[in-house]
Amino acid sequence: MLLNVIWFVLMTVLLMVYAILEGFDLGVGILHLFTRKNEHRRILMNSIGPVWDGNEVWLITFGGALFAAFPTAYAVVFSAFYTPFMLLLCTLIFRAASMEFRSKVESSLWQNIWDVLFSLSSLVATLLLGVASGNALAGIAINEKGIFQGNLLTFLNPLGIVTGLFAIFLFALHGSLYLQIKTEGELNYQIKRISKFLSFTVLILFAVLTLISFSTVAWARPRVITSILGLLAVLMLGLTLWLSWQEKGTKAFFSNTGFIASIILIFASNMFPYLVRSSLNPSYSFDIYNSASSPKTLAIMLGIVLTVLPVVLAYTGYVYWVFRGPVKLDETSY
Amino acid sequence: MFSDALMLARIQFALTAMFHYLYPPLTIGLGWIMVYMSYKRLKTGEELYDKMARFWTNIFAVTFAMGVTTGIVLEFEFGTNWSEYSRFVGDVFGSPLAAEALISFFLESTFLGILVFGWNRVSKRAHFIATFMVALGATLSALWIIVANSWQHTPAGFHIVETPLGPRAEITSFWQMFFNPSTVGRYSHVIFSAMLNASFFVMGISAYYLLKGKYEEFARRSLKIALVFGIIGAYLTLLAGHHQAIIVARYQPAKLAAFEGHFKTTEGGTPYYLFGIPNEKEKKVDYGIKIPGFLSFLVHFNFNKPVTALDQFPPEDQPPVKLPFFTFHIMVSLGMFFIALTTFALILWWKGKLFDFRWLLWIFVFSLPLPYIANMVGWIAAEVGRQPWIVQDFLRTKDGVSPGVSASQVLGSTIMFTTIYSVLFILYIFILIKKIKKGPEIINH
Numbered sequence: 175m176l177l178n179v180i181w182f183v184l185m186t187v188l189l190m191v192y193a194i195l196e197g198f199d200l201g202v203g204i205l206h207l208f209t210r211k212n213e214h215r216r217i218l219m220n221s222i223g224p225v226w227d228g229n230e231v232w233l234i235t236f237g238g239a240l241f242a243a244f245p246t247a248y249a250v251v252f253s254a255f256y257t258p259f260m261l262l263l264c265t266l267i268f269r270a271a272s273m274e275f276r277s278k279v280e281s282s283l284w285q286n287i288w289d290v291l292f293s294l295s296s297l298v299a300t301l302l303l304g305v306a307s308g309n310a311l312a313g314i315a316i317n318e319k320g321i322f323q324g325n326l327l328t329f330l331n332p333l334g335i336v337t338g339l340f341a342i343f344l345f346a347l348h349g350s351l352y353l354q355i356k357t358e359g360e361l362n363y364q365i366k367r368i369s370k371f372l373s374f375t376v377l378i379l380f381a382v383l384t385l386i387s388f389s390t391v392a393w394a395r396p397r398v399i400t401s402i403l404g405l406l407a408v409l410m411l412g413l414t415l416w417l418s419w420q421e422k423g424t425k426a427f428f429s430n431t432g433f434i435a436s437i438i439l440i441f442a443s444n445m446f447p448y449l450v451r452s453s454l455n456p457s458y459s460f461d462i463y464n465s466a467s468s469p470k471t472l473a474i475m476l477g478i479v480l481t482v483l484p485v486v487l488a489y490t491g492y493v494y495w496v497f498r499g500p501v502k503l504d505e506t507s508y
Numbered sequence: 509m510f511s512d513a514l515m516l517a518r519i520q521f522a523l524t525a526m527f528h529y530l531y532p533p534l535t536i537g538l539g540w541i542m543v544y545m546s547y548k549r550l551k552t553g554e555e556l557y558d559k560m561a562r563f564w565t566n567i568f569a570v571t572f573a574m575g576v577t578t579g580i581v582l583e584f585e586f587g588t589n590w591s592e593y594s595r596f597v598g599d600v601f602g603s604p605l606a607a608e609a610l611i612s613f614f615l616e617s618t619f620l621g622i623l624v625f626g627w628n629r630v631s632k633r634a635h636f637i638a639t640f641m642v643a644l645g646a647t648l649s650a651l652w653i654i655v656a657n658s659w660q661h662t663p664a665g666f667h668i669v670e671t672p673l674g675p676r677a678e679i680t681s682f683w684q685m686f687f688n689p690s691t692v693g694r695y696s697h698v699i700f701s702a703m704l705n706a707s708f709f710v711m712g713i714s715a716y717y718l719l720k721g722k723y724e725e726f727a728r729r730s731l732k733i734a735l736v737f738g739i740i741g742a743y744l745t746l747l748a749g750h751h752q753a754i755i756v757a758r759y760q761p762a763k764l765a766a767f768e769g770h771f772k773t774t775e776g777g778t779p780y781y782l783f784g785i786p787n788e789k790e791k792k793v794d795y796g797i798k799i800p801g802f803l804s805f806l807v808h809f810n811f812n813k814p815v816t817a818l819d820q821f822p823p824e825d826q827p828p829v830k831l832p833f834f835t836f837h838i839m840v841s842l843g844m845f846f847i848a849l850t851t852f853a854l855i856l857w858w859k860g861k862l863f864d865f866r867w868l869l870w871i872f873v874f875s876l877p878l879p880y881i882a883n884m885v886g887w888i889a890a891e892v893g894r895q896p897w898i899v900q901d902f903l904r905t906k907d908g909v910s911p912g913v914s915a916s917q918v919l920g921s922t923i924m925f926t927t928i929y930s931v932l933f934i935l936y937i938f939i940l941i942k943k944i945k946k947g948p949e950i951i952n953h
Contacts, residue, residue, distance in 0.1 A: 235610055235613070238602070241598055242603045246595050248598060254912070257921075275939060471599045478610065489619070507625070
C-alpha cells in the first residue's frame with residue numbers, strides 16, 4: 175500500500191520536472207513569432223536546440239511510468255482523452271519537424287512556414303496540456319468500466335478553458351525568463367519587456383483559476399496542505415513578478431520554477447489518492463489502489479527508477495552546463 | 509472496413525509503426541559507424557575523420573528527430589486505441605516501456621544535444637563519449653521495446669489474475685519475462701539488421717559520390733567502413749533469423765506454418781518453398797518451387813521429421829497465410845542478396861578491386877532502399893503471423909481494442925497521421941538529398 179503512495183509521489187515528480195523543463199521550451203515556441211529578425215528567431219530556436227529533446231522524454235517517461243504503475247488509469251485516461259491526445263501528438267510532431275527543417279533551406283517562405291508551425295504547435299500543445307489538466311482535476315465523464323461517455327465539447331468547460339489559458343501565459347513567462355538568460359543586447363531588452371507584461375498576466379489568471387476551481391470543484395477547496403502550498407505558490411509568483419520588474423532574469427527563472435513546482439504539488443494534493451476522477455459518480459473513480467499494478471511490479475519499477483533517475487539527472491545537468499550562457503550561433507546551429 | 513473500429517485501429521497501428529520504423533534502424537546502425545569514425549577522429553586527428561564524423565552525424569540528427577517524434581505516437585497509441593490490451597498487459601508490458609524511456613530515451617536524447625551542437629563546446633574525447641552514449645541509448649531502446657513485443661509472441665514469467673474489470677496478466681518473474689523465449693533471437697535479429705540497414709545506406713551514398721567523382725577519398729573510406737559493418741550485419745542477421753525460426757516453430761507453430769504456406773500435415777519431411785502462391789481456398793501452394801524436406805531440416809535438423817501444419821489448429825486460431833508467406837519470402841530472399849553482395853564486395857576489396865567496377869557501385873546505389881523493404885516485410889510477417897492473437901494464446905486482438913473509442917475517431921486520427929507522416933517523409937527525403945548533394949565539404953547544420 176505504501177508502494178502505491180510512493181508511486182503517486184513519483185508520478186508527481188515526473189510531471190513536475192516535465193512542466194518545468196518542457197514549460198520553458200514550449201514557452202520559447204509560443205514567443206517565437208514575437209521576434210521578427212531571422213537572426214533572433216534562430217537564437218530562440220537554438221536556445222532550446224540541445225535540450226528540448228531530452229525535456230520531452232519526461233513526458234514519455236510519465237506516460238511509460240503511468241502504463242507500468244497504474245495501467246488501468248493509463249488505459250482509461252488515454253482512451254478518454256482520445257482526440258485531445260491525438261492533437262497533442264500532432265503538435266509535438268510539428269514542433270520537432272519545424273526545428274529540424276527550418277534552417278535546412280535558405281528561403282524566407284520556407285522559414286516563415288516553419289516559424290508559424292513552430293509557434294502555433296507550441297501554443298496548441300500548451301493549451302491542450304492545460305485543458306487536459308483542468309479536466310483531470312474536475313473529473314471526466316467515465317462510467318463504472320472506465321469508458322468515456324462525453325465528447326470533445328465536454329472538455330471545453332470554464333475550468334478547462336481557464337487552465338488552458340493559464341498554461342499558455344505561464345509557459346510563455348517561463349520561456350521568456352529562460353530567454354533572458356540565453357540572449358544578449360537588443361533581443362534581451364525586448365524579452366525583458368515581454369516578461370514584465372507576462373508576469374502580471376499570470377498573476378491575474380492565477381487568481382481567476384483559483385476562484386473558479388474553488389467554486390466549481392469541491393475537492394479543490396482549501397485544506398491545510400493546499401493552503402500552505404497555495405501560500406508558497408503566491409509567494410513564488412510574487413517574487414517572480416518583482417524580479418521580472420527588477421530585470422533579474424536568472425533569479426526570476428528560478429522563482430518561477432518554484433511557482434510551477436508548487437502548482438503541480440497543489441494539483442497532486444487535490445487529486446490524491448485519485449488518478450482519474452469520474453464526474454458522473456465518485457464511486458466510478460480510479461485511485462492509486464484499484465488501478466495499480468501488482469506490488470511486485472511496483473517494487474521492481476521502483477528499484478529501476480531509484481537507480482536510474484539520479485544518473486539521468488546528473489548527465490542532464492552536465493548537458494545544461496555545457497550549453498550554459500547566451501546562445502552563440504555557429505555552423506552547427508539550427 | 510471504414511466503420512469497423514477494430515480494423516481501423518489495426519490499420520492505424522500498422523501504419524504508424526511502419527512509418528516509425530523507417531528511421532530507428534538507420535540511427536541504431538549509423539550510431540555505431542559514427543562511434544568508430546569519432547574514435548578515429550579522436551585518435552588520429554585526421555581531418556578526413558572529422559569530416560566523416562560530422563557529415564554522418566548530420567544525417568543521423570535529422571533521422572533521429574523523425575524517429576523520436578513518430579515514436580511518441582506509438583507509446584500513447586497503446587492507451588488510446590488499445591485500452592483493453594493496456595489494462596490486460598500493463599503489469600507486464602508497462603515496465604519494459606517505462607524502463608525504455610528511463611534508461612534509453614534519456615540517454616540518447618540528452619547526449620544528442622552534445623553530439624549535434626557540441627562540436628565547438630566540448631573536447632574531442634567528450635564528443636566521442638557523447639557519440640557512444642547516443643549509439644548505446646539507441647541500441648538499448650530497441651532492447652526494451654523488443655522485450656515487450658517478444659513477450660506478446662512468447663509470453664513468460666506471468667500468471668493470470670482476476671480483477672473487478674476482468675482478468676489481467678501479472679508478473680511472477682521479471683527475468684523470465686525479460687528473457688522470454690524469443691527475446692534474444694528477435695533482439696539480435698533487429699540489431700544486426702539495423703547494422704545492415706545503416707551500412708547499405710552509407711555504402712549507397714558513398715558509391716553515388718564515387719560515380720559522380722566527388723569527395724572520393726571520403727567516399728572510399730566511408731564505403732569500406734560500412735562494408736565491414738555490412739558483412740557482419742548480413743551474416744549475423746541470417747544466424748539470428750535462423751535461431752528465431754526454430755523458436756517460432758516451437759512456440760508459434762501456426763505462424764511458421766503461415767510463413768511457409770504449410771496447410772496440411774504430412775508424413776515425412778516438410779518442403780521449403782523458394783517461391784509459390786498460397787491458395788487459401790484449396791489449402792495448397794500454387795506454382796511452388798520447393799526443396800523437399802528442407803523446412804524440416806531447418807527447424808529440426810532432420811530431413812524426415814514433419815513440421816506442424818495449419819490443419820492442427822482450429823480455424824479461429826489460424827493466422828492469414830498470404831501476407832505472412834509473401835513478406836517472409838521477400839525478407840529471406842533479400843537477406844540472401846545482402847550476403848551475396850557484401851561477400852562479393854569483400855572478395856573484390858581483398859583483391860584490391862573494390863572500386864574498379866562502375867556497375868558494382870550502381871548496385872550499391874540501388875540497393876540502398878532494400879534493407880528498408882526487408883525490415884518492413886519482416887515485421888509484417890512477424891506481426892500478421894501472430895494473429896488472431898495480440899498476446900499469443902492469451903488475448904485476442906479483437907479483445908484488446910478500446911471499447912469507448914468510435915470508428916470515426918480512429919479514422920480521423922489515422923487520416924491525420926498518415927497525411928502528416930507522408931508529408932514528413934517526403935520532406936525528410938528532400939532534406940537528405942539536399943544534404944547529400946551539398947556533401948561533406950561544407951559543414952553546415
